[in-house]
Amino acid sequence: MWIYLGLLAALFIGLHNLCKKHAVQGNEVFPVLLGTVSSGFIFIAGFYIMSKFYPNYAAANGYQFQSISWQTHGFIFIKSAIMASSWILAYQALKHLPITIVTPIRSAGPFFTFIGAILIYNENPNALQWIGFFLIIFSMLLYSRVGKKEGIHFKRNKYIFAIIAATFLGASSGLYDKFLIQSLELNPQTLQFWFCFYTILILLVILGFTWFPYKHKRKAFKMKWSIPMVGILLQAADYFYFKALQDPEALIMLLSAIKRSQIIIAVVIGGLVFKEKNKRQKLVPLTGVLIGVFLILMSSD
Template sequence: MWMYLGLLAALFLGLHNLCKKHAVQGNEVFPVLLGTITSGFLILLPFFIGSVYFPEGTKELGFYITRIPWETHGFIFIKSMIMAASWILAYQALKHLPLTIVTPIRSAGPFFTFIGAILIYNETPKFLQWIGFFLIIFSVMLYSKIGKQEGIHFKRNKWIYAIIAATFLGAASGLYDKFLIQSLTLNPQTLQFWFCWYTILILLVILSITWFPYKEKRKAFKWRWTIVAVGVLLQAADYFYFKALQDPEALIMLLSAIKRSQLIIAVVIGGLVFKEQNKRKKLVPLTGILVGIFLILYS
């Protein structure tokens, strides 16, 4: 069952990436990010209020947000800091790079998760899983050659390093999620609500220095409906992902790989919508990534 929940998370993540590309085009990154997280928070806020005043009804719906100790709040705040840094780097890179270059680099995230799952959680990989992961990394290297044809030189472009760092932090957050869900026994909606709250606080501090004081930047900001869509789709994806992690048999290395099936939406549909270059050539390494994912699932 947890694998199907992972596929649902991948579906919403693919749609989320398409909306995110539209939201950041020609826009300030930090206020867009704040708008998406706030939108997701507002979706969860009625459940928090219901959990306080109508606990029985909220429990029946399956969206009860539990009370947690301050120590657990601290652990969630650490996740918020990790993901805030990852998103800031990823949004900046997405603003300056084609979606069909950014998304496959992000697909290397399962490799970092794979190593962490072995070292931290003692998850045991099989032979085909090794082949699948190295096939994914090789396919990402092919993307670097295609990127040069679009004037994107991987060694000299700072946004490439930004998206790599964002990918590493995202993988670290994924490993941390297993600790939060399984070791601290947090339910998905409780983790999502407080994670959004602390991330909003972090972003408000950043914006108070980099955006709010500057009138020109505030005027340049363009509100788009996709900002709300990004927040809603992200919460849907996270909910199914965390529900999958609640299963004690769920392997974080496989869940991370399953989520990469979002590439089908992001690369194929994204390439058509945003008219990006070399779409046919990018299908070759995309196929390699999908074969790698298949090997992991098949094994």
């Protein structure tokens, strides 16, 4: 069951990435990020308020919110700090790079998660998992060759380094999620609510120095329909991902890889919507990524 929940998360992440690309085009990155997180928070806050007024109904429908200690709040704040850093780097990269370059690099995230799962959680890989993960990494190298045709030199482009750092931080957050969900026994909606709350506080501090004081930056910001959609779609993806992670048998290394099947939406549909170049050449390494993900899925049988 957790595998299917992971695939649902991948679907919403793919749609989320398309909306995110639209939201940052010609726009100020930090306020877009604040708008997306705030939209997601408002969405889940509706369920939070309903659970307070109608607790029995909330419990019957599976969205009751837990009371947590200050120590647990601290653990959630750490996750917010990690993901705020990851998103800031990723949004900057997404604004300046094609989505068909950014998304495949992000797909290397499972490799970092894979290593962490072995070292931290002692998850045991088999031969197919090793082959699948290294196939994904090799496919990323092929993407770098395609990127050079679009004037993107991977060794000299700062946004490439930004998206790599964002990917590493995102993978670290994924490993941390297993601790929050399984060790601290947080349910998805409680984690989502407080995670969004603390992330908004962090972003408000950053924007207080980088955006709010500058009138020309405030004027440059454009409110788009895709901004709230990014937040809502991300909350949907996170909910299914956290639900999958609640299963004691769920392996974080496999869930991380399954989520990357959203690359189909980003590369195929995104390439058509945003009319990016070299779509056919990108299908070759895309196939490698998909085969790698397929091998990982096969290894779970």
